[in-house]
Amino acid sequence: MPKAPSGVNANPYFEVRRSKIHGLGAFALKKIRKGTRLVEYVGELIDDDEASRRYDDRKMKQHHTFLFGVGDEGMAIDAAVGGNEARFINHSCEPNCEAIEYDDLRVFIYALRTIEPGEELSYDYAFSIDYKPTKADLAFYVCKCGAPGCRGTTLKLKKKGAKKR
Numbered sequence: 001m002p003k004a005p006s007g008v009n010a011n012p013y014f015e016v017r018r019s020k021i022h023g024l025g026a027f028a029l030k031k032i033r034k035g036t037r038l039v040e041y042v043g044e045l046i047d048d049d050e051a052s053r054r055y056d057d058r059k060m061k062q063h064h065t066f067l068f069g070v071g072d073e074g075m076a077i078d079a080a081v082g083g084n085e086a087r088f089i090n091h092s093c094e095p096n097c098e099a100i101e102y103d104d105l106r107v108f109i110y111a112l113r114t115i116e117p118g119e120e121l122s123y124d125y126a127f128s129i130d131y132k133p134t135k136a137d138l139a140f141y142v143c144k145c146g147a148p149g150c151r152g153t154t155l156k157l158k159k160k161g162a163k164k165r
């Protein structure tokens with residue numbers, strides 16, 4: 001008999017367990033086809049001020065939040081409140097998933113390619129800060145995805161030679 005999914009939000013595509021990248025991660029339970037919609041990134045929609053109240057970067061050694069920034073007005077989904085297992089999908093610089101945001105500020109995670117059973121799911125967090133990151137910022141946002149093309153940080157970096165806009 002097949003094993004019953006555990007947990008209220010048990011997702012049919014992946015399970016959450018310890019990851020080599022960071023803490024807990026999400027791992028494919030079966031072969032997943034390119035383009036499959038895997039899960040919605042749900043949580044409480046909050047503004048910048050509330051996000052800063054909840055997560056104080058100065059008190060963290062390394063960046064760790066359950067926020068997903070949405071829209072153009074500093075809003076974020078905080079998956080620490082009312083979130084599901086989507087919040088355990090780690091970042092990779094060579095991801096097998098992508099997060100797509102819709103006009104209503106909802107975010108869904110899709111498979112970017114065929115994913116084999118047991119593979120860890122990941123998308124590119126592409127965190128942004130509004131200035132050129134310092135060495136300290138790069139260390140704070142260190143990436144441990146282990147991909148051959150790892151850029152060393154979960155921050156989105158401007159390409160060398162890219163024109164300023």
Ligand SMILES: C[S@@+](CC[C@H](N)C(=O)[O-])C[C@H]1O[C@@H](n2cnc3c(N)ncnc32)[C@H](O)[C@@H]1O
Binds near residue numbers: 062065067088
């Ligand atoms: C939404 S959580 C992901 C789940 C996380 N692994 C956990 O157990 O809480 C996002 C946080 O996980 C960590 N993280 C995710 N991907 C990472 C990576 N490639 N390298 C280093 N830390 C990562 C960072 O601390 C990030 O802020």
Ligand SMILES: [Zn+2]
Binds near residue numbers: 094143147152
């Ligand atoms: Zn990386």
